[in-house]
Amino acid sequence: GDSVTQMEGPVTLSEEAFLTINCTYTATGYPSLFWYVQYPGEGLQLLLKATKADDKGSNKGFEATYRKETTSFHLEKGSVQVSDSAVYFCALSDRRGSTLGRLYFGRGTQLTVWP
Amino acid sequence: GAGVSQSPSNKVTEKGKDVELRCDPISGHTALYWYRQRLGQGLEFLIYFQGNSAPDKSGLPSDRFSAERTGESVSTLTIQRTQQEDSAVYLCASSFAQTLSGNTIYFGEGSWLTVV
Numbered sequence: 234g235d236s237v238t239q240m241e242g243p244v245t246l247s248e249e250a251f252l253t254i255n256c257t258y259t260a261t262g263y264p265s266l267f268w269y270v271q272y273p274g275e276g277l278q279l280l281l282k283a284t285k286a287d288d289k290g291s292n293k294g295f296e297a298t299y300r301k302e303t304t305s306f307h308l309e310k311g312s313v314q315v316s317d318s319a320v321y322f323c324a325l326s327d328r329r330g331s332t333l334g335r336l337y338f339g340r341g342t343q344l345t346v347w348p
Numbered sequence: 349g350a351g352v353s354q355s356p357s358n359k360v361t362e363k364g365k366d367v368e369l370r371c372d373p374i375s376g377h378t379a380l381y382w383y384r385q386r387l388g389q390g391l392e393f394l395i396y397f398q399g400n401s402a403p404d405k406s407g408l409p410s411d412r413f414s415a416e417r418t419g420e421s422v423s424t425l426t427i428q429r430t431q432q433e434d435s436a437v438y439l440c441a442s443s444f445a446q447t448l449s450g451n452t453i454y455f456g457e458g459s460w461l462t463v464v
Contacts, residue, residue, distance in 0.1 A: 237390075269455075276352070277439065277455035322391065335404065336381070336441075336453060340390035 235260045239323045239339030246313055246346050254308040254342045256297075256323035264325040266290075266299050266306040267336070271320045280308075280321070313346045320344070350374075352456035354440050360462045361430055369425045369459045373442030378420050381441040381453065391439065397423065399445065430463045437461070 240255040258266065268280040268290070281290030286301035295310045306323060323339040353372040361367050373380050382394040393407035397417045408414070412430075417423040427434055437458040 276457040277441075279452050279454075282452075324391075335393055335396055336383075336391075337393070338383075338391035340388075 235264065235325060235327055235337045237323050237325055237337050237339040239321075240342050242320075242341070243343040243345060246344070248315055248346055248348050249312045250346075252308070252310040252313045252317075252344070254321055254323075254344070256306045256308065256339060258304050258306065258323075258325050260304075260325055260327070262327075263301075264327055266297070267324040267326065268295070268297055268306070268308050269322040269324060269338075271322065271341070273319070277322065313344070315346045315348050318344055318346050352440055352442050352454050354438075354456035354459050356459055357457065358460045358462075360464060363432060363463055364429055366426065366428045367430055367461060369427075369438050369440075369461070371423045371425070371440030371442075371456060373421070373423070373440070374454055376420075376444070377442035377454075378445045379443045379453075380417055380423050381443075382415055382423070382425050383439040383441065384436045385439060385458070386436045394425070394438075427461075430461075432463050435461055435463045 236259045238257050265284045267282045269277045270280045271277050281292040283290040283299035286299050289298045297306050297308045320341045320343050322341045324336045327335050355370045378399045380397040383391040385391050395415045396404040412428045415425045437460050439455055439458045441453045441455040443453040
């Protein structure tokens, strides 16, 4: 079945460091891919998404490219800030008719950025 | 409302009691989802409502779990005879009707359930 595997946390970085959080997926067909973020005390928010191979999603300095050949959607940011401290979830959305729209999530990666 | 609203935000209940969790989706959103997040785990899909179609209940972990939705509005998730392993955050989300490209799904802040 469809599934998402993402890098185990926690990840601790200094401000302005480069961030990569790995995400790989297993899916039948061509899913849409997402990164969600959960800031302390808040609900999940969509960070970025990509709907087809080679698409790049970007938002708030974060980027992720849909790589069909490696079934990956790694999240990157060139220079993290303290305010980026949160839990990040990789997810895929099934495109098949019977389960259209259902989101499959990874376990989440806790990111802590120190000043 | 402006976002997905869930209540209660926190619930402590005794093992064996029934609980009801409520979700108010964003107005106009026809799709509604329930997920569960146990401590340190990812999100588990529970159930999905889409308009007047039969709901996708394939994620409900046991027959103690049920959910209803009235039209395209409020949904209630009911857990009967709660067990300690039911302790988790229950997240509700909504979106416009799903398309092949995927519409953005908006999450509520969750209902924290603790079974003691």
